[in-house]
Amino acid sequence: MSDTQNRLDGAPIGSFVALGDSFTEGLGDETSEGELVGWADRLADRLAHHSPGPLRYANLAVRGRLIDEIIDEQIPRAVELAPDLVSLCAGGNDILRLGSSVDRITDRFEEAVTELSAAAGTVLVFTGFDPRGTPVLRHLRGKIATYTAHIHAIAERHGCPVVDLWSMASIQQPLAWSDDRLHLSSEGHRQVALRAAEVLGLAPERDTSTAGALRGPANRQAERLADLKWAKEHFLPWLGQHLMGKDTHATQEPKRPELLPL
Numbered sequence: 001m002s003d004t005q006n007r008l009d010g011a012p013i014g015s016f017v018a019l020g021d022s023f024t025e026g027l028g029d030e031t032s033e034g035e036l037v038g039w040a041d042r043l044a045d046r047l048a049h050h051s052p053g054p055l056r057y058a059n060l061a062v063r064g065r066l067i068d069e070i071i072d073e074q075i076p077r078a079v080e081l082a083p084d085l086v087s088l089c090a091g092g093n094d095i096l097r098l099g100s101s102v103d104r105i106t107d108r109f110e111e112a113v114t115e116l117s118a119a120a121g122t123v124l125v126f127t128g129f130d131p132r133g134t135p136v137l138r139h140l141r142g143k144i145a146t147y148t149a150h151i152h153a154i155a156e157r158h159g160c161p162v163v164d165l166w167s168m169a170s171i172q173q174p175l176a177w178s179d180d181r182l183h184l185s186s187e188g189h190r191q192v193a194l195r196a197a198e199v200l201g202l203a204p205e206r207d208t209s210t211a212g213a214l215r216g217p218a219n220r221q222a223e224r225l226a227d228l229k230w231a232k233e234h235f236l237p238w239l240g241q242h243l244m245g246k247d248t249h250a251t252q253e254p255k256r257p258e259l260l261p262l
Contacts, residue, residue, distance in 0.1 A: 013047050013200075015056040015083040015259055017120070019074045022063035024089055025255055028183035029190075036255060037186070040087065042193035044262055047085075050202060054261035058083075060254040067091045067108050074254075075112055079119040081259045086116050087196075089126035095144055102143055106150040113158050123160045124196065127151045130166045134181050161199045168195060 018024050018040035026038015040059050048055040058081060060074040067090045078086050090112065091105045116123045127148040131137040148166045155162045168191065170176065176188035184192065198204050 012050065012052045013055070013084045013121075014051050014053060015081070016044055016047055016058075016085045016087070017078045017081055017083040017259065018044075018057075018059045018061055018087045019070060019078055020061040020087070020089040021065045021070070021093055022061070022183060023092065023126075024059065024061035024087065025063050026061075026189060027063055028178040028180075028188070029186040037189065039184070039189040039192035039196065042190060043087075043196050046193065046197045046202065047200075048262045056083075056259045057256065057262045058254075058259040059256040062252045062254055064093060064252070065090075066097075067094050067105055067112070071108060071112050075115055077257075078116060082119045083259065084121040085124060085200075086120040086122070087124040087126070088112060088116060091147060092128060095128065095140065095147055096137075102146050102150070105147065106154070109151070110154045110157075113154055113160060117158050117160070122200075123158065124163065124200065125151055125155050125160045126163045127166045130172065133172060137181075163192065163196050163199050165192070168192075170195075 024038065024040050026036040026041060029037040029039075031037060038059075040061070044055060044057040044059075048057075060077055062069075062073070065073070070088075070090045088109075091109055094100050094105045095102070113123055113125065128144040128151070131141055131144060145166070148164075152162060152164075154160070165171065170191040171184065171188050176185055176191060177183070178185045178188075194205060
């Protein structure tokens with residue numbers, strides 16, 4: 001049994017606060033009514049079945065947030081709430097910015113982990129995704145890999161469990177991603193929730209999805225056409241806003257700002 005399992009078995013999770021950006025908010029995992037779900041909501045639901053009482057859950061994530069904004073806006077609130085478990089995924093939007101410094105982002109991430117570790121029972125952290133299958137973004141693979149290595153080192157220094165998104169084969173399949181290829185689909189969020197629960201020491205659920213068997217023989221011409229369509233419809237509009245410094249989500253509020261029973 002791992003150290004993480006021992007720690008969680010000795011201190012059941014009664015409260016959970018999720019911090020971050022669109023990944024943690026759940027963008028890409030919408031219900032038929034248009035409400036966001038996401039891996040954090042799915043994990044909270046799983047934790048509720050193992051909580052000694054009603055699980056209290058807050059999700060302070062806001063799409064588009066940079067790591068400095070997460071530290072300034074979300075971490076003080078998380079420290080105030082002092083949950084049994086807090087999750088932190090941050091830095092992805094910073095990494096995508098031209099000229100951003102991995103070392104600076106890493107330093108800020110460790111500052112956040114240090115502050116959270118003093119207030120929360122367990123701090124769950126996430127690495128970056130492997131963008132090898134995404135046009136254009138694959139050129140940032142070395143930068144994201146460096147950041148991922150730093151996340152592992154920070155987690156080891158502070159005793160944090162890690163969800164290693166980089167190594168997850170189940171989210172390297174097209175079904176795991178939304179049409180914009182920037183956000184996970186419902187299946188992708190489901191896979192991340194399963195992995196996070198496993199990292200936290202919960203017994204793994206039987207996964208009956210076919211996500212790992214969906215990629216057929218490569219059709220290079222079809223892939224190139226799909227890549228061009230994606231660049232025109234999704235990436236170039238995003239890049240234009242990015243380069244002009246526009247924040248289309250400046251007024252977005254946290255999806256679940258209070259620590260309330262699930």
